[in-house]
Amino acid sequence: MSDHIKSIIQRIGETDQLYLQGNLPELALERADLRLQLVMQSQLRQEQIYFLQEAVVLLEQGRIEFEEMPLRLYADLSLHLAKAYMIYFEITREARFATITQQILKPITHHDFGDIYFFLAYASAVKNEPSLTRHWLKKYSATQAFDLGLLREHSAFKEFHTAPWFSQMLQSKLH
Known part of the structure; x- marks a missing residue:
């Protein structure tokens, strides 16, 4: 087991102990993120x-358990x-996860967070919804979160690379 995985597991133990003292939305986010890191490290x-x-x-609980939290924190949990x-979709190829x-x-x-548009475009692309994919990507391209490299490299958008609208969107971001 690598040192990185050991440190993630150790931090999971620490955050689980903190949870026993009282939950916070930030703690729910960290606890869930640590588990997502383990998903990415695992081969099984x-x-x-x-x-x-x-x-x-943890994320669902964090989104509903607290009456009030900053909008950015709610968006991050979401x-x-x-x-x-x-990630479930990537593992199982079941479109219901994109839905x-x-x-x-x-x-x-x-609320106009760019990452929301990116994930909606990603979900639309894997569900073979080209019009919605285009819609969400155009919204994404107009935000500060826009990442040209990510869009070029992400496998979900490969089939759109030859579409004129996709090329125009990328060209407009280059200038």
Whole structure:
């Protein structure tokens, strides 16, 4: 086991102890993020799914348990939840996880966070919804969060690389 994995596991133990003293939305986010890091380190599907399930529960609980929290923190919890479901999709190839991602993020699109648009475009692309993919990518390209390299490299958007609108969007960001 690598030192990096050991440090993640150690921090999970520490944050789980902190949870016993009282939960906070920031703590829920950290606890879930640590589990998502383990998912990315694991090579075993069963282990990945186990940690994903834990992360989803922590994030869902963090989103509903607290009456008030800063908008950015709620958006971060929602984005991590969307990321967890898209990792589920990557592992299982079940489109229902992309649908869940859309259901999580669509209600908060009016807050104009770029990462929300990216994940909605990603979910739309894997569900073979080209019009929605285009819509969300155009919104994403107009934000500070826009990452040209990510868009060029992400496998979900490869089929759009030859589309004129995609090329125009990338060209406009180069200038």
